[in-house]
Amino acid sequence: MVDVSSLRLCIYQFFGGSEISPSPPTPTTTTGNNAHMIYIFNRNGVCLLYREWNRPLHTLNPQQDHKLMFGLLFSLKSLAAKMDPTSADKGNLGVPQLPGQGCSFHSFRTNTYELSFMETPSGIKFILVTNPRTSDLRETLKYIYNLYVEYVARNPLYTPGTPIR
Amino acid sequence: MAAIYSLYIINKSGGLIFYKDYGSKGRMDTNDSLRVASLWHSMHAISQQLSPINGCSGIELLEADAFDLHCFQSLTGTKFFVVCETGTQHMEALLKVIYELYMDYVLKNPFYEMEMPIRCELFDINLTQAIQKDRVALLGR
Numbered sequence: 001m002v003d004v005s006s007l008r009l010c011i012y013q014f015f016g017g018s019e020i021s022p023s024p025p026t027p028t029t030t031t032g033n034n035a036h037m038i039y040i041f042n043r044n045g046v047c048l049l050y051r052e053w054n055r056p057l058h059t060l061n062p063q064q065d066h067k068l069m070f071g072l073l074f075s076l077k078s079l080a081a082k083m084d085p086t087s088a089d090k091g092n093l094g095v096p097q098l099p100g101q102g103c104s105f106h107s108f109r110t111n112t113y114e115l116s117f118m119e120t121p122s123g124i125k126f127i128l129v130t131n132p133r134t135s136d137l138r139e140t141l142k143y144i145y146n147l148y149v150e151y152v153a154r155n156p157l158y159t160p161g162t163p164i165r
Numbered sequence: 166m167a168a169i170y171s172l173y174i175i176n177k178s179g180g181l182i183f184y185k186d187y188g189s190k191g192r193m194d195t196n197d198s199l200r201v202a203s204l205w206h207s208m209h210a211i212s213q214q215l216s217p218i219n220g221c222s223g224i225e226l227l228e229a230d231a232f233d234l235h236c237f238q239s240l241t242g243t244k245f246f247v248v249c250e251t252g253t254q255h256m257e258a259l260l261k262v263i264y265e266l267y268m269d270y271v272l273k274n275p276f277y278e279m280e281m282p283i284r285c286e287l288f289d290i291n292l293t294q295a296i297q298k299d300r301v302a303l304l305g306r
Contacts, residue, residue, distance in 0.1 A: 036217040036218075037217060052217070054217065055217040056217065056218060056219065057216065057217055057218055057219050059214050059215075059216075060214070065215070068211060068214065068215060069215055071211075072208060072211045072212065072215065075204060075207075075208055076208055076227070078204075079201065079204055079205065079208065080227075080229040080230075080232075082193075082197070082201060083193075083201060083229075083232065083234070083248055084229070084231050084232065085170050085190035085191055085231060085232055085248070086190070086231045103229050103230045103231040103232070104229060104230060105227055105228060105229035105230075106228055106229065106230065107227075107228050108212070108224050108226060108227040108228065109224070109225055109226045109228075110212055110213075110216065110221050110222065110223055110224050110225055111220075111221060111222050111225060112216050112217075112218040112219075112220060112221040112222075113216055113217060113218060113221070115212075129215075129217060
């Protein structure tokens, strides 16, 4: 069992200690944490990492939750590629897209949370769920991707496609 | 130079009842617009389930590389969403204006059947006027 505690420590330090965007304290969070959850998926939908810091509401069990999240993102990516006004020829809905191909969304916002998304050329997807007042988190996701590359991808004892420990 | 590419109105069950595109960039053929509308309806519902906090009312803004999608859901479940250029301002206000037009010219029309495609001339006319006014205001800025 590979212990990649250094990756976890970096993420905890990054989110636990820093103020990404100063926001007035909301009634639901007492600690003032900025991020709710993080997910990392690989190309096949395997959830490589899931951490939650502040999640008062759980609607589904973890397996279903991961599958639903992956499915939502896959469909939203397909929708964004279809609705893209700049490309001349759009594939049909449901045609799998290569990671770099076509227009992809990078975030969406609801009244209770904001979800930021980044996909790398190798198909690894980074998802961050934060409070709705967050500004553009693409740089943050790139930073996390760099951490992933350093501590996970370059770890000789890590098997790609398995959950990060 | 249009800031808005297209406008969709979806009924409670996810069926497309109104679709209008502005310019060639937003254009989509009928079948595709129906599929996109249903897909959006489902995604909106799923996003509510994945919320870490109680009381989520679905996606309000989707930001992509080439466009933004603003969505407004009324209390009855009718969704209005507009696909526009990235960074377009005041889309929420525009959606509320469109909602008011919908109420006045569609819902109060005695010949309009609920949840059916909208075929109300006055709604079209006033909608075009509202979008034009908005466009002029945007260009003038």
